Amino acid sequence: MGASCYLCERRYDTINGQSPGDAVGACKLCGVLACLAHGMRNANDPAFICGCCVPNLLTVAALWHLRGGDTPPRHSPDDGQASPKSPSGFAQLAPGISKLEDLITDIADDQWAWIDSDIEYLLKLMVDREAPAALRAFAEPEAIVARTLMAAAIAIATKLNLPSDEMHPMLQQAMQAAVVNRYG
Numbered sequence: 001m002g003a004s005c006y007l008c009e010r011r012y013d014t015i016n017g018q019s020p021g022d023a024v025g026a027c028k029l030c031g032v033l034a035c036l037a038h039g040m041r042n043a044n045d046p047a048f049i050c051g052c053c054v055p056n057l058l059t060v061a062a063l064w065h066l067r068g069g070d071t072p073p074r075h076s077p078d079d080g081q082a083s084p085k086s087p088s089g090f091a092q093l094a095p096g097i098s099k100l101e102d103l104i105t106d107i108a109d110d111q112w113a114w115i116d117s118d119i120e121y122l123l124k125l126m127v128d129r130e131a132p133a134a135l136r137a138f139a140e141p142e143a144i145v146a147r148t149l150m151a152a153a154i155a156i157a158t159k160l161n162l163p164s165d166e167m168h169p170m171l172q173q174a175m176q177a178a179v180v181n182r183y184g
């Protein structure tokens with residue numbers, strides 16, 4: 001019998017079409033054990049990252065690009081909030097992520113097909129003139145990289161059914177804004 005997956009225990013949905021099972025690794029960013037259906041390896045840095053950290057890391061990368069991406073993010077105090085256990089890990093990885101493929105190497109596979117329409121919907125929402133305040137910073141034409149990463153973060157957090165206490169504060173705000181806009 002293997003070690004159990006934290007995300008399976010908390011009954012989070014799967015995101016990549018793999019079958020849930022025993023944990024195959026510990027997340028480099030937060031340390032939880034995760035199974036194949038709830039974790040992935042980073043393209044640039046072959047380390048295991050759990051499903052909870054994926055949307056949070058995309059959020060940190062989105063914020064880094066939104067600020068112009070020219071200052072070393074590890075010195076920004078608000079970058080570490082997603083993971084008190086590894087405050088610098090997110091900031092170190094964020095500059096290497098400017099598109100979804102940089103984090104999710106198999107994003108072109110069928111198991112990820114669901115994400116395209118969700119991202120498309122969210123991108124439209126974020127450039128809407130009536131966009132909620134939390135998302136407005138992403139509406140600028142030059143913020144397309146940040147906007148796409150943020151949309152992917154929202155889509156994945158939604159698919160996982162991630163509770164807000166597992167989310168980076170910006171992701172919490174963006175999720176609330178997206179939900180209010182969709183159902184309000």
Ligand SMILES: [Zn+2]
Nearest residue numbers: 005008035038
């Ligand atoms: Zn699992």
Ligand SMILES: [Zn+2]
Nearest residue numbers: 027030050053
């Ligand atoms: Zn993690």
